[in-house]
Structures are given as structure tokens and as C-alpha cells.
Amino acid sequence: xxxxxxxxxxxxxxxxxxxxxxxxxxxxxxxxxxxxxxxxxxxxxxxxxxxxxxxxxxxxxxxxxxxxxxxxxxxxxxxxxxxxxxxxxxxxxxxxxxxxxxxxxxxxxxxxxxxxxxxxxxxxxxxxxxxxxxxxxxxxxxxxx
Numbered sequence: 001x002x003x004x005x006x007x008x009x010x011x012x013x014x015x016x017x018x019x020x021x022x023x024x025x026x027x028x029x030x031x032x033x034x035x036x037x038x039x040x041x042x043x044x045x046x047x048x049x050x051x052x053x054x055x056x057x058x059x060x061x062x063x064x065x066x067x068x069x070x071x072x073x074x075x076x077x078x079x080x081x082x083x084x085x086x087x088x089x090x091x092x093x094x095x096x097x098x099x100x101x102x103x104x105x106x107x108x109x110x111x112x113x114x115x116x117x118x119x120x121x122x123x124x125x126x127x128x129x130x131x132x133x134x135x136x137x138x139x140x141x142x143x144x145x
Contacts, residue, residue, distance in 0.1 A: 002133050002134065002135065002136055003134065003135045003136070004135075004136045004137075004138075005135070005136075005137045005138075006083075006136075006137045006138030006139055006140075007138055007139070007140050008083075008138035008140065012138070013083055013136050013138050014044070016073075016081075016082075016083060016138070017044035017049075017073060017083060018044050020073055020075070021106060021107055022073060022074070022075065022076055023039035023040055023041055023042070024039065024040050024041075024042040024049060024051065024071050024072070024073050024131075025037060025038075025039050025071060025072045025073070025074075026038055026039070026040055026051070026059070026069055026070075026071050026089075026131070027069060027070040027071065028059065028062050028063055028066065028068070028069045028070075028089070029062065029065070029066045029068070030058075030062050030065075031061065031062065031065040031066075036058075036059070036062055038059055040052070040053060040129070041103040041106065041107050042073070042103070042131075043099075043102060043103060043106060047130065047132065048087065048130060048131050048132045048133050049071065049130070049131040049133070050099055050128060050129070050130050050131075051099075051103070051128070051129040051130075051131070052094060052097075052099045052100040052103050052126055052127065052128055052129070053126070053127060053129060054124060054125065054126065054127075055093070055125035055126060055127045056125065059129075060091060060127060060129075063089045063091055063129065064091065067088045067089050067090065068086070068087075068088060068089075069086065069087060069088065069089045069131060070084070070085070070086045071084065071085060071086070071087070071131060071133075072084040072085075074139075078141075078145045079140070079141055079142040079144070079145040080141045080145070081138075081139060081140040081141060081142060082138070082139060083136055083137065083138050083139075084136075084137050084139070085133050085134070085135045085136040085137055086133070086134055086135055087131050087132050087133035087134045087135070088131070088132050088134070089129055089130065089131050089132075090129070090130050090132070091127050091128070091129055091130075092127065092128050092130070093125075093126075093127055093128075094126040094127055094128040095126075097120060097126050099126070099128040100119060100120065100126050101120070104116045104119060104120070
């Protein structure tokens with residue numbers, strides 16, 4: 001069961017996460033124990049966040065060693081607001097690049113750009129990262145700004 005805290009209702013948190021198209025900032029641990037952070041495109045569903053990355057990305061190794069993560073999705077322009085939390089990550093092969101195609105369409109609007117073509121290259125192996133949140137905490141500085 002996901003714990004939702006902060007000023008927004010669960011419905012407002014879901015709406016924000018589904019409508020906002022900034023990258024999710026993901027925090028995890030490297031196998032050496034030090035912390036690591038990166039940004040990933042995401043889609044928010046009833047099951048949590050779904051992201052994609054190259055199967056060769058370092059973060060895949062990190063998440064295989066320790067599935068615990070923290071994350072934040074927040075606006076880049078005032079008024080600042082967002083959702084942060086923690087949970088667990090799981091990795092699955094995205095052989096058909098279904099997750100990646102959906103994310104490209106969400107963030108770039110289509111799969112015809114040079115970036116999309118590079119990401120969808122036949123020799124690039126892709127994985128899906130699913131983040132199952134334990135806690136979602138909203139924050140909103142609209143009234144301050």
C-alpha cells in the first residue's frame with residue numbers, strides 16, 4: 001500500500017504525475033555503497049513509474065545490487081511543486097522497445113526525430129525499470145511564489 005502525504009490528495013498526485021513531462025530524478029546506491037542520481041523519462045501508472053534505459057547503463061547494475069530507490073518529479077519553473085518518495089525498482093528486458101517507444105512519444109511526440117532514431121537503433125538493447133513506490137509526498141510552493 002502506497003502512503004501518500006503532503007498537501008495534495010492522492011488524485012492530485014496522480015494527475016500531476018500523469019500530466020507532467022519532466023524527467024524523474026532517481027536516487028539509488030552503487031554496489032560500493034555510495035549514492036548515485038540520474039534522470040529518466042517516465043510514465044506513471046497504477047503500478048508506479050515505468051522508465052526505460054539501455055541494458056548497458058550503469059544504473060542497471062546498481063539496481064540489480066540494491067532495489068531500494070528514492071525519486072522526485074518536480075517542475076523546473078516557478079511556482080515549484082512536485083512529488084518525491086521512495087520505493088523499490090525492478091528491471092525487465094524491453095526486447096520490442098515498447099516502453100521506450102511510449103516514452104519517446106510522451107516526451108518527443110513522435111519517433112521520427114534523430115534522437116528517437118538513435119534510441120530505437122536495432123543494435124541498442126533496452127530494459128524497462130518499474131519503480132513501485134512505498135511513499136509519495138507532494139510539495140507545493142505556489143502560495144509562496
